[in-house]
Amino acid sequence: MILLAATPIGNLGDASARLRETFEAATVIAAEDTRHTIQLLRLLGIENRPELIALHDHNEHERAASLVERARDEDIVLVSDAGMPTVSDPGFRVVQLAAEMGVDVTCIPGPSAVVTALAVSGLPTDRFAFEGFVPRKAGDRTRALEELANDRRTLVFFEGPSRLAATLADFARVFGSDRPAAVCRELTKMHEEVKRGGLAELAEWAAEGVRGEIVIVVGAGAAKVFSPEDALAEVQNRVAAGTRLKDATREVAEATGLSARDLYAAALAARN
Template identity: 55%
Template structure:
């Protein structure tokens, strides 16, 4: 096979490069070469990238910039301007593909506006990896990222996706895993199948499978590591009992019971009257 002396990316372009989500052996030869060839490297965490480069035994020769959630808005134009000037700009996040719940989206939007070429160097991706090992349907899926931190907002978001028939994928912090599973059981229904993937591709990789109520019980203690949750889509017949928690959560925020039942019914496909009666019965029982 002849040696390919071409650069990984052409001048005046932006390359989104996927980084390992755990095992550094997942770094492709193209990624290693791109790190050395890039004239500008925009990284979510420059210290982590330097540590990765050292482990991969590659020297970063280009200018190193930080590009994270807090500065991307103001730095996007600068990064794109460097590419407009002819530089090879490489964008990397801490793990996985940039722009997928990671920095890079604003840069890509700006680049598209000014017709700067954007390409991707494919590689590891936690959502797709978790979906592949989950055993849940993978023909259609929706990546939902992180749920809002506030309980009411999180439950509203879950309510909005409760009736979707395709598989749902979420990221979550380890310390919030159990409370998120509790919300999911309340809003989506405790019998819905789900998979919790922890530390994918790493030494202590763990995959927990079961219904949401079962996973709640398995995660009550301390949980560490990076977490991805995969949840099956809605099944054919919608049981009002599965969504009573969502109705009562809206009531707790100040919404009238009938209005809350109507909103959840519209989102889930459950019958409004069934939701109202079931929520009223549970509320009276808990009083």
């Protein structure tokens, strides 16, 4: 089978007993960076020396099939450099192909920067979305953020330290300067820091320079207020774009809090 193994994101003490046992028994490890994995095995005191296969963003598509086929006969442990494989890390194509080919996949759970940052952010955790790294190109970034501006979930992003200030400034411009957020830096490490505040305030703080691994957590957008007339117009726009009336009224009702039945009746009346 394929074993997805979460590895420490900073503190080696977060390596579970199950992870250590898996490493000791492994015959093959597919690793994002084999040099990093060799170092991890050494630091954890693992005496086993399994075969290491490089599996990263640039070769996963080509190597996935052979790894999955090999997993029919022996266990393949799959690790990224830190955290959970497949989450903004290599492994997704392997899992996808294994599911298609009927090869078992299991997971050795453990550290994840996404849920760790979410947990310490002080922002709502009942509904959230992980958005990965924001696009680097200005136009793509603006379009992506505008799509998320009114999202009612807490949003989690990865970002590099050199781009943090610019990204936070863009967040403040599109999401609103006072929208609450948290910048989580060097999670589980010696210099762990969580900086909370409005987006504009955090952008000003980051402009002084920030180091380390960064996760940004942004609070949910405010609900957009629609009048019944505006909501009806939105339904009509969606229908004109090809959405079925029933689906359009349901979607707009969910977004506005208005009655789907009333919107449907109003749309039918407007047709007549």
